[in-house]
Amino acid sequence: MPRDSYQEGLNSLREDVLYMSEIVLERLRLGLDALEQKDEEMAREVIEGDHEINQLYLDLEQDCIDLLALQQPVASDLRFIAASFKIITDLERIGDLATNLGEYSLTAERDVYPEVDIQDVADVTIEMVENAMEAYGDENADQCYAIADIDDEVDERCEAASETVVRDLIEREIDADSSEEEIEQLMADVSRLLLTIRDIERVGDHAVNIAARTLYMVENDDDLIY
Template identity: 35%
Template sequence: MDTRKGFHQSLEELQRDLLKMGVMVEEAIFLAVKSLAQLDETIARQVVAGDDKVNELMVEIESSCLRLLALQQPMASDLRVIGTAMKIVTDLERIGDHAVDIAKTTIRLQGEKLLKPLVDTPRMADMTKDMLRDALNSYVKKDLEIARSLAKKDDAVDALFKQIFLELEELMGADPANVHQAILLLMVCRMLERIADHATNIGEWVIYMITGVRQELNH
């Protein structure tokens, strides 16, 4: 009984660390897009520097998972919880990398003015942050409904990406001088779309954790 109690306490600590990492990458997304909207190099470099802490926490979480597997005797359902955590941490690390790439775009654009004020890109970032939060909540609460709701939210992000793509395409057609920046802004939106995909990946792993069956949320 004491062993099982200690095991569940360790699982709770693992979940807290995952949520902490989730908050860190969510903040990185927010700051990266803010840096771009304001062309603020200081904020951008803050995001780049902060990625080391995200990576350190990833290593800690992976080590915790391995210790739980090695030192405890997890049941089948517990194995899925631990295995899912290891999958989630990989998606979170990649989300952090995308935030860094967005921040690096801000640095590349220093000395330029934005072609137009960014409105839809920050909105897209907000949508991806909401998806990430829902994905992690579905893991902690073991909530199938929240996990499955990510599919429609991912579709909404994809639709917004297509809208932004058409607007940037129009700007490129209007003036060849716009092409370089428009391509960079398009890459940023592609990164946000990938962040949404990683959130749906987490949802898929949560569904597997709960049901033992893989269900694709990306179409």
């Protein structure tokens, strides 16, 4: 492969990874909106759109393989290709989490714990992914550390939210007249909320993974990789 074509391939890979992140974030926002609004049409759109994200992942995976196979990359290019491959994996998994939110919204009929502000924490994790992808696109190493710091706050907020739900469930006195169906509905609502909190926290974890791979790509620094 001629060197100019090879460089074009590297540039195209970066652009395509950034494009994939835009699609994934769009699906994530839609999944959160579906959950908040209990909107079945939105939920179906997120669930059915997962195929597009999976196909993007497979196409970009092949691009990475081709770039590695067709010309021996120098160290910096090798790190870029390897980082890009890892990042699309994290993006694909964020897409899976968005699909989870769509599926949860199909059975969500009420907000059992309105004091647990899921949307606010989710907005922070979305911003983390946006910033991580911006750091990747701009090769901004400093921004990577800031994303890791924010994740500590997200973890604390998710843990506090989960504790609120579990504590309330333990302390709640179920009325003796409550039917088995009502009790089962309560348990389903609690389970769905805990899974939602877990998935939002995982989005933040994937943002940190993207930042970690970007830092390694830019500075050959594995400080954030764990």
